[in-house]
Amino acid sequence: MLIFTLRRLNLFIFTMLVLTLLSFSLSFLFPGDPVINLSGQLNSTEQQLAVINQSYRMQDNIIWQYFAYIQHIIQGDFGLSMSSQSPVIDEIMILLPATIELSLVALLIAMFTGIPLGFIAAIKHNKTSDNIILSVAMFGYSIPVFWLGLLAILFFSIGLGWLPSAGRISLLFEIEMVTGIQFFDILMSNSPDKWQAFQDATAHIILPACVVALAPATIFVRLARASMIEVLETSYIRAVKAKGLSFQQIIFRHALRNALIKIIRHVGLQFANLVTIAMVTEVIFSWPGIGRWLIESIYQRDYTAIQSGLLVLSCFIFIVHILTDFIYAALNPLARGNKHGS
């Protein structure tokens, strides 16, 4: 496990290097002056500009510039947002939890609907219910997410009026931001109508989270189905069948655990996909998250925001990736050995 941890740490450091290198080189690729792209100081005087130049070591060669950039990042200084002229890190700290909240809820929904459906399909392999689940999964995988979001708003918010169509919580509730994750904040606050606020926040998250969850859920269906079929064909399942265990015992005690382990490994890989979908969904549901902010910063040519948004979001995804790797390795001793960079 120690070697495994060291390997992952090594991979993590390498990844951070490549990601910072990528975001550093973006400041040269974007139109305009690299220093201004890095710092976001649009309206600075000559003296201020000289100070900024000094702090990013622009007079030295490019390697020192890169180190100066890394130093700034480690100190949490991502520069100022070009459109609002406030520090990017503050904006990200407000927006990122909203995205984390949405994507985690969506991930949970996707796992709790997708995996059981996949198992059912595998148990009924090559029968009608298997085919129905597979074809529904195919459609879910193919629907463009923005269209699905619009249809959901039209049907559930405008047509039936069940759920709100935009935002995180009704403006009537005043919740102090502590962690940024809305549900924790509500539970920690001592407002008298805590439970109404909680219900309201839940009603707001259901629709966007379900829209985000659909495509990953269909992928989980396929993964779960494939791994269950594989497990059911192994000889130890045949052995317990020969022992005369009942169907429930075979599935729940033997097959389920071994099939689940294989799926956990893919959760991390699916997360990048899920965040992509969440970005578009945020735009449609006016969810105040980092995806919507990034897309808006393209319209406003806010290069500092794009650069740091890319860095933060991909770091976040990579951390989730590594975490699931750890969980997988902790659950499955076979995965701890061998294989470089896979």
Added chain:
Amino acid sequence: MAREKIYQEEVFPSPFMQLWLIFRKTPTAMIGFVCFLFLIFLAAFAPFLAPYSPVEGHLDMVLLPPAWHENGNVSFLLGTDELGRDMLSRLMYGASLTFGLSFVVVIISLIIGVIIGSLSALTKGIKSSFLNHFLDVILSIPSLLLAIVIVAILGPGISNTVWAIVMVLIPQFIHITRYAVKEEFRKDYVLASRLDGASNFRVLYYSVFPNIVERLMSQATLAQSAAILDIATLGFLGIGAQIPLPEWGAILANGLERFYIAPWTVYLPGLSILFAVVATNLVGEGIRHALKLRKES
């Protein structure tokens, strides 16, 4: 039964033909394939088939519902949008933008990815490990985010979107080619042709490629469905195809303001995207299914 073959020798179909023979037997895959061919045909010949120009407005026929509706007009089969542009013509031209461009995108990134991937499969040690890590990093960035960054560098527009999506798809092709080539290189038939004195390039071209081409095709269909969705998403967000291009995502975004009074301007482009992606996925599913059956037989 009369013998048609005079000679005793039997011709074995090539791996590719075997795949086709199995593929042909799955009805859903064939339906998908026919739809796929139809879309390619539409993408290629939209200017000759479309009844009107995609940008020509008929101001006396504004916001006309589809023809089956009681207020519809049969000369505008799928209705018109807020400027009186014929929806059917716009969707047909859109096929060549969204579907046709995604096809081009996949072919470009397939070629580049396969070249880089097969070259990198031949390297070993630190170079190979570095590339592997680098690919992992690129693959962990969400594709849309990468496309957005590239569009931010190049500026909005449909041609820049195409390059952005090509760049996003290349790492996936490198990854799969590299993996497939490495796997084939371990097999005995490669060793046999090596013992005959074949160079690396010759082994790659004559022995390995014919055996991995189906796997690449199956990846290509996945990439194409992703490319269609990405082009449409970027068009929808307003950073891909610009007004007045009839790209499906852009048409949908355009109809958004009048969603409630003219829902067909949103339903129809969405359905077209769905149709294109489902057709592509059915073909891909068919190829994968046939690959599995061929392996088992």
